[in-house]
Amino acid sequence: MKKFTLKNFQEKFPNDNVCLEWLRKKLYPRKIYCINCKKSTLHHRIKSKRVYGCDYCGHQISPTAGTIFHKSSTPLTIWFYVIFQMAQTRGGISAKQIQRETGVTYKTAWRMCYLIRERLDEDISPFGGDVEVDDSYFGGKRKGKRGRGAEGKTPVLGIVKRKGAIKAVVVPNLKTKTIDPII
Ligand SMILES: [Zn+2]
Structure with a gap:
């Protein structure tokens, strides 16, 4: 088995934005449930914060919620x-x-x-x-x-x-x- 090296790791996760996006995709592959709209909606990244906002109402959710x-x-x-x-x-x-x-x-x-x-x-x-x-x-x-x-x-x-x-x-x-x- 080919080893996943430290170099591979650093290329895959070069910065926090990439890590956060990776986390979002893992936890919410498509839409995210918005408690305000009471349905799953598309979300967009809010820059400079670890959150995504609902495209319709702007309600924010963090993919890190519930994680360590x-x-x-x-x-x-x-x-x-x-x-x-x-x-x-x-x-x-x-x-x-x-x-x-x-x-x-x-x-x-x-x-x-x-x-x-x-x-x-x-x-x-x-x-x-x-x-x-x-x-x-x-x-x-x-x-x-x-x-x-x-x-x-x-x-x-x-x-x-x-x-x-x-x-x-x-x-x-x-x-x-x-x-x-x-x-
Ligand atoms: Zn919403």
């Missing part, structure tokens, strides 16, 4: 980078290393690690839905508390090769410990 990125002043590029490292690196990445490589404070780095790991442990993607961190993605979002069943869903770890071939492996759970050796 919400209300964080840390750039999305740094968030994505940490998730990329956690998905790609066998031993994960330490808060110290994130601090050194990205320039955020140790406290911020530690909090990011904590939030991302917590989501992975709960089998919930950090992005809020089925998500791919480039050539690897975590599918089969499970609702409810662990142990109470996954509502019939089978956790599947898919490894997407760069040329489009997909290898899917059924795994007992989506914990880092389980999936790292497979990746």
Whole structure:
């Protein structure tokens, strides 16, 4: 399998606007439900804010709502980078290393690690839905508390090769410990 390199990652996510647009497309592939219009409508990006506005009424919604990125002043590029490292690196990445490589404070780095790991442990993607961190993605979002069943869903770890071939492996759970050796 061809490795998705750091260079590939940086080319795919060069800045926060690209990250936000990627997030919007993942969570809302087409229209977004507007609570004001009470229907799904087209939305446009509001510049300089992490939000999109309804084309009809202007009501604003942020694709980061309900994700670990919400209300964080840390750039999305740094968030994505940490998730990329956690998905790609066998031993994960330490808060110290994130601090050194990205320039955020140790406290911020530690909090990011904590939030991302917590989501992975709960089998919930950090992005809020089925998500791919480039050539690897975590599918089969499970609702409810662990142990109470996954509502019939089978956790599947898919490894997407760069040329489009997909290898899917059924795994007992989506914990880092389980999936790292497979990746
Ligand atoms: Zn609206």
